[in-house]
Amino acid sequence: MVSVTQFMWSSFNYTKRKLILENFTPVSAFSGGILIGLAATLLLLFNGRIAGISGMMSGLIKAPRIELYWRLVFLMGIVLGAFIFHLIRPDFYHPRTNFPFWLLALGGFLVGFGTRMGNGCTSGHAVCGIARLSLRSIVATATFMLSGFITVYVVRHLIGW
16 A cells, blocks of 8 residues: 555655655644644633744743743643654654854844744744634734745755755
């Protein structure tokens, strides 16, 4: 029997597929989407809160004490889930090596700046905001996706990193 991945990529050889999509498989993408949607839905259902990670993180600093517990539990669940997945599939993800630290730091700063400027991050706007048909979230998501596409093009094709 042919797997979904083999069926979808049977016309590509391994090298092309590796260059195009690295670790993508439809099953992992679908499973991840289901889990993210389920987590966002459960948080909204039980807490009445939108699952925006940047809002949760900033809430750890300035939220009332009563809000601290659920924020910590949700954020620790993200870290713990990634750790458990790594224990199960240690070969699944290989971090990029020999990348300049200053560029990683700059990227992190720019993501944080954009998150503040856009009043939210991808999880809040793209996952939860679009699901609620929020025009602000649709515009924000289109903006940061376009910015990401342009950045990848410039970094990979014009600069050559």
